[in-house]
Amino acid sequence: MVNPPESSPCSLLVNGQQHDLFLSGEASLMHVLRNDLALNSPKYGCGLGQCGACTVLIDGVAARACVVPAQEVQGRAITTLEGLGSRTQLHPVQQAFVDEQAAQCGYCLSGMILMTVSLLAHTPEPSEIEIRNALAGNFCRCGTHVEILSAVKRAALLMQKAKEHAHGTP
Numbered sequence: 001m002v003n004p005p006e007s008s009p010c011s012l013l014v015n016g017q018q019h020d021l022f023l024s025g026e027a028s029l030m031h032v033l034r035n036d037l038a039l040n041s042p043k044y045g046c047g048l049g050q051c052g053a054c055t056v057l058i059d060g061v062a063a064r065a066c067v068v069p070a071q072e073v074q075g076r077a078i079t080t081l082e083g084l085g086s087r088t089q090l091h092p093v094q095q096a097f098v099d100e101q102a103a104q105c106g107y108c109l110s111g112m113i114l115m116t117v118s119l120l121a122h123t124p125e126p127s128e129i130e131i132r133n134a135l136a137g138n139f140c141r142c143g144t145h146v147e148i149l150s151a152v153k154r155a156a157l158l159m160q161k162a163k164e165h166a167h168g169t170p
Contacts, residue, residue, distance in 0.1 A: 010071050014039070015083025023070050030054045030065035033080060041081035041110035042066075045139070052138030055111035056080050062118035081110040084117065092162055093117050096155035097148075104142035111138045116152050120159055126152070 007022040014037060021036055033039045033056070042065045045053030049064035056065045057079040085091035090098065093116045103109045112135065119126060119134040126134070131152045140148065 008071070011074055012070065012078060013076065014078045015080060016077075021070075025069065025071055027070045028066050029056065029063075029068040029070045029073060029078070032070040033065060033078075039080045039082050043107055043110065045107075050137065051108075052111040052115065052135075053108055055114045055138065057114055057118060060118065060121055062115045079114070081113060084113070091117070092158035093120065093151075093155040096158055097151040100147050100151035100154055102144055102147040102151035104140075104144050108138060108140045108142075112140070112148055116155055119152070120156055124160060124163075125156055128153075 007024050010021045010023045010027075010032075012019045012021065012032070014033065019037060021032065023032060023036075030042045030044065033042050034044075042056055043053035044066065045051035047066050049067035052064070054065040055062050057063070057077075058068070058073055059076050060079075081094075085094050091113075093113050097103060097109065097113055102112070115135055115138050119131065123130055123134075128149065131149060135148065135152070
C-alpha cells in the first residue's frame with residue numbers, strides 16, 4: 001500500500017469485504033468506490049446528491065455517495081449494486097426490475113434499485129405514494145417511470161414471498 005502525500009489511512013467495509021486505503025480527507029465515497037475499488041454501479045450524475053445516480057446503502061440506508069466523505073463511513077457497512085446479488089442469484093429487487101423491464105439506458109438503475117431495497121427494508125408493503133416519494137430524488141431521463149413503479153411493487157411481493165418461504169409459511 002503506497003501512502004500518497006496528504007492522505008490518511010481509511011478502512012472501508014464494502015460489499016462485505018474490508019478495504020484498507022490511503023485517502024485524502026476530501027475523497028468522496030463515490031470516487032473511492034469507482035476509482036479505487038473499481039465498482040462501477042455508483043454513477044456520477046450531478047455531484048450534489050440530488051439525482052440519485054450514485055446511491056449506495058450505508059448500514060442498509062440509501063445515501064448519495066457523491067456527497068459522503070469516504071473517511072466518515074469507516075466502520076459502516078457499504079453496499080453497492082455489485083454486493084446485492086450475483087449473476088446466478090439476483091436479489092428480489094433486481095429480479096423485479098428485470099421482470100418489469102424497468103430500464104432503458106441503465107444510468108439511473110443502480111440508484112433506483114438500491115433506493116428500492118432501502119425502502120422495502122423499512123416499508124415492506126409501500127403504497128404507490130410511498131414509492132413515488134421514496135424515488136422522487138432518483139431521476140430517470142429515459143421515461144421508464146411506469147415500469148419502475150411496477151418493478152417496486154413486484155419487488156415488494158417477491159420479498160414478501162421470500163420471507164414467507166423462509167419462515168415456512170405457504
